[in-house]
Amino acid sequence: xxxxxxxxxxxxxxxxxxxxxxxxxxxxxxxxxxxxxxxxxxxxxxxxxxxxxxxxxxxxxxxxxxxxxxxxxxxxxxxxxxxxxxxxxxxxxxxxxxxxxxxxxxxxxxxxxxxxxxxxxxxxxxxxxxxxxxxx
Amino acid sequence: xxxxxxxxxxxxxxxxxxxxxxxxxxxxxxxxxxxxxxxxxxxxxxxxxxxxxxxxxxxxxxxxxxxxxxxxxxxxxxxxxxxxxxxxxxxxxxxxxxxxxxxxxxxxxxxxxxxxxxxxxxxxxxxxxxxxxxxx
Numbered sequence: 160x161x162x163x164x165x166x167x168x169x170x171x172x173x174x175x176x177x178x179x180x181x182x183x184x185x186x187x188x189x190x191x192x193x194x195x196x197x198x199x200x201x202x203x204x205x206x207x208x209x210x211x212x213x214x215x216x217x218x219x220x221x222x223x224x225x226x227x228x229x230x231x232x233x234x235x236x237x238x239x240x241x242x243x244x245x246x247x248x249x250x251x252x253x254x255x256x257x258x259x260x261x262x263x264x265x266x267x268x269x270x271x272x273x274x275x276x277x278x279x280x281x282x283x284x285x286x287x288x289x290x291x292x293x294x295x
Numbered sequence: 296x297x298x299x300x301x302x303x304x305x306x307x308x309x310x311x312x313x314x315x316x317x318x319x320x321x322x323x324x325x326x327x328x329x330x331x332x333x334x335x336x337x338x339x340x341x342x343x344x345x346x347x348x349x350x351x352x353x354x355x356x357x358x359x360x361x362x363x364x365x366x367x368x369x370x371x372x373x374x375x376x377x378x379x380x381x382x383x384x385x386x387x388x389x390x391x392x393x394x395x396x397x398x399x400x401x402x403x404x405x406x407x408x409x410x411x412x413x414x415x416x417x418x419x420x421x422x423x424x425x426x427x428x429x430x431x
Contacts, residue, residue, distance in 0.1 A: 168310070169310065170339045171308040171310060171319070172337050172339060172340070173319060173335055173337055174337055178337075178339075182310065183401055185310065186310075186399075186401035190399070190400075190401060199311075200310060201307070201308055201309055201310050201311045201315065201367065202308040202338075202342070203307050203308040203338055203342060203367035204365060206342040207342075207365075207367050207371055207374075209365070229340060229343070229345075231339035231340050231342070231343045234343040234344075235342055264323060265320055265324070265327065
């Protein structure tokens with residue numbers, strides 16, 4: 160069991176709604192659903208070599224949240240020396256919820272908000288699994 | 296045919312705090328209308344080593360939009376592709392304006408959205424200057 164918070168890192172892609180969905184779901188988990196168990200940090204800060212951010216990613220159990228198949232969150236965590244303990248992808252969520260078609264990027268529309276809420280629950284489950292059973 | 300050279304606007308990912316969300320939203324405002332002839336680079340993709348994103352920043356002027364003084368977007372562009380044409384440090388700007396955001400990193404307040412619009416105007420000035428330099 161780990162005493163440190165699980166680190167949830169979204170890709171925060173800016174070109175399509177999927178990055179916004181992952182980002183918003185992450186904030187929901189970290190700030191509302193699992194505030195004592197989960198934390199996040201700036202993806203760009205850790206890739207740019209910030210010592211505190213790098214140490215955090217290297218010492219934490221990590222959940223990568225990726226919007227598109229390019230998987231930038233996963234790749235950047237690995238570049239920073241972290242290990243992926245769980246990986247959630249918005250594309251998988253879309254496949255399971257074909258009726259929801261998010262279109263807005265800047266501020267999510269209704270379908271985007273619904274997907275972000277579903278994704279947040281999935282991430283929270285991963286956090287629970289890792290926080291209670293993970294080890295590093 | 297006269298093809299207008301492109302200008303890229305790059306927001307930090309900024310998951311740490313509301314300033315990152317503000318920089319992201321301001322950048323989206325630029326793309327959606329304030330200067331719709333610009334493009335954005337996806338910083339996570341750029342950081343993950345995507346050759347297309349990095350080559351774009353080598354060939355075309357970029358304006359970085361950073362949420363805080365750590366200036367991750369500016370530093371990333373300069374590390375991997377060369378100097379930015381201009382940069383915006385939102386933390387510094389808000390300090391100069393004597394303003395502070397009032398929402399959260401997940402949900403901006405109405406006042407924050409107004410800040411984002413105002414910041415977008417500052418970014419637009421830099422874009423116009425870069426365009427003038429580009430046109431000679």
